[in-house]
Amino acid sequence: MEFCPKCEVRLKNDNGLLSCPKCKYVKEKPDKSIKEKPEETNSEFLVMDESDLNQAKGLESTIKIDCEKCHNQEGVCWSLQTRSADEPETRFYRCTKCNYTWRDYT
Missing domain, CATH: 2.20.25.10 (N-terminal domain of TfIIb)
Known part of the structure; x- marks a missing residue:
């Protein structure tokens, strides 16, 4: 989800382009969205060894x-x-x- 740098409205996806419905700002959509994976934690609960x-x-x-x-x-x-x-x-x-x-x- 990206926002317009001019008017801060959420950009809409239009055939590979991101466009602002308010001010008509246009940006190319990145090839892949980067999603960060949360660190995996060990689910075992060891009180005291x-x-x-x-x-x-x-x-x-x-x-x-x-x-x-x-x-x-x-x-x-x-x-x-x-x-x-x-x-x-x-x-x-x-x-x-x-x-x-x-x-x-x-």
């Missing part, structure tokens, strides 16, 4: 938990806003013994 956990040592809170897998009593927790802003954040828990991870939506 081992390298992230190792880098974040000391930043997470060590808390008392009851691991569902190994019944260890120590774990780490962190929280992220995974839903809309008017809903509560999601809390994630990871056992320090078996690395089992689960989340709490409340």
Whole structure:
């Protein structure tokens, strides 16, 4: 979509020419219109992997938990806003013994 440089009216397509219906400005239509593709993003959502956990040592809170897998009593927790802003954040828990991870939506 192009506009007239004189009167700023949208140019109409007339047999390969772009013309202004108001002031009769004429421009040749470009051979191909250039469309930019948006960057593709990876749709996988990875909360935290081992390298992230190792880098974040000391930043997470060590808390008392009851691991569902190994019944260890120590774990780490962190929280992220995974839903809309008017809903509560999601809390994630990871056992320090078996690395089992689960989340709490409340």
